[in-house]
Amino acid sequence: MEKPSLKYIKELSGGDTDFEKKLIAVVKAELPGEMALYKENMENHAFAKAAENVHKLKHKFGILSLEKSYQVAIDYEEQLLQGEIGLGKEFESILERIQDFLLTLSLE
Numbered sequence: 001m002e003k004p005s006l007k008y009i010k011e012l013s014g015g016d017t018d019f020e021k022k023l024i025a026v027v028k029a030e031l032p033g034e035m036a037l038y039k040e041n042m043e044n045h046a047f048a049k050a051a052e053n054v055h056k057l058k059h060k061f062g063i064l065s066l067e068k069s070y071q072v073a074i075d076y077e078e079q080l081l082q083g084e085i086g087l088g089k090e091f092e093s094i095l096e097r098i099q100d101f102l103l104t105l106s107l108e
Contacts, residue, residue, distance in 0.1 A: 004064035004101040027060055028102050034060075035095055042088070051080035054091065060098065069094045 006020070013019040038053035058073030072094065076087035 001097075002066055002068045004066055004098050006105075007065040008063055023063070024102075024105055027063060028105070031057075031060060031098065031102065035099075038095075042085075047080045047083050047085070051077045054080060057095070061094065064098060064101065066094065066098075 006024075009020050009023055013023070034053060034057050038050055038057065041047070041050035041053055054073055054077040058070055058077065061070040061073055072087055072090055076091045079086055
């Protein structure tokens with residue numbers, strides 16, 4: 001099972017820890033709201049809107065070095081646009097892993 005990491009953020013920052021902290025803070029701040037919108041749209045069977053949510057969320061997968069999960073998000077976004085939800089549980093499992101990972105990070 002693929003695990004989130006800060007590898008990409010560290011590469012992107014070039015050692016600038018202030019930049020790393022800011023980027024992590026943005027991800028931490030945005031994720032809960034984006035997840036809530038996704039869940040709301042799924043509950044309302046608004047799959048096209050949920051696909052838009054997945055589109056936004058998948059970029060966080062990339063930032064957290066989740067390459068395989070990023071592909072799952074791409075595939076799931078396409079499914080949602082076709083009214084299908086086959087990858088929904090896998091996508092939501094990835095979101096849970098990201099949430100758990102972010103809870104372990106300190107911005108100090």
